[in-house]
Amino acid sequence: MPPPVEPPPTPWSLPEPADVERWPDDDLVAVGADLEPGTLLAAYRRGLFPMPLGPALEEAASRSGRYAPDPIGWWSPLDRGVLPLDALVVSRSLRRSCRDFEVRVDTAFADVLEACADPRRDGGWIDDRIQAAYLRLYELGWAHSVETWREGRLVGGLYGLAIGGLFAGESMFHHERDASKVALVGLVEHLRADDAGGPRLIDVQWHTDHLGSLGVVEMAREEYVRGLPRLFTAATPAVFAGVRGR
Known part of the structure; x- marks a missing residue:
């Protein structure tokens, strides 16, 4: 591709x-x-x-x-939420949940985006403008989805941008317990498998207690911004260079 x-x-x-x-x-x-x-x-x-x-x-x-x-x-x-790949925390129960789902990449981007934008979600902020904008970025090859499936049904996932070694996560959703967490585990595993491509970092925007339980930490704005050029010199992860829709 x-x-x-x-x-x-x-x-x-x-x-x-x-x-x-x-x-x-x-x-x-x-x-x-x-x-x-x-x-x-x-x-x-x-x-x-x-x-x-x-x-x-x-x-x-x-x-x-x-x-x-x-x-x-x-x-x-000011305090950026980030997930270094070696900081991911996978509990015993989450590890068991990982066996219950199939993880796919870029096979249902629009559906993931729509689920994340569900207006019934608390704190929903993804409006029609945001959806249209990220669909365009997907079509250009910048935006990606990591999805969790069970028995042929999309039950969770996340989406974001991949720019060099940075994955800028935007939102995630789940229809079944742990489905979004499994998508995050899948993302990390894909990025770890491609570590020869250079430095990698997942940006989650803000730290929350929920994300903190998964290993997300805070990084000062200045440190984050000044570290971006090094991330951008890295090759795009192989997982995001595959053929879509399969």
Whole structure:
């Protein structure tokens, strides 16, 4: 399969990594721009990711008159949640669950994205704009899904971007117990199997107690942003260079 397609560059001015120490003392570092593939890739390469502002911040932005309604926020947590491959914690019960599911890659990206965007989920933030944007990135070869299946049914999974040695995780879902955790274990195992390709790191955006139980730790924003160039020199993991839909 050919390498990912590099889209036209973004016309927007985004915060530069060289200025990371002068970024706002907040997880939210910019507002506006668009969700075109070139903008999204430029953002991730600078340590940013998009997420709608939410009702409170959106109302404040609208009152200020500086931004159009329904703006996108660009986030770079002061304390970034990351999962080093050698830090994954697999409990005995999770290891048993791994035997109950089949793990596939990139066979149902749109379905995983739709399940993650289910509006019935607490704290749902994936709107139609986000779905359309990541579908475009999938079509260009940048976005990927890791899925868990049981008896021919999709029951869990996650999606994110693979840029060199970085996997920037966006969201995960499960319809059966441990199904999303098994997808994460599958992702780590695939990346570990391809360690000759260079350094690898999974970004999960924010640390939570749930993710912490799986081995996620926090990394200071400056350390994360300044470590990105080394990750980007690594080869794309082989698991994301296969033929889709099989």
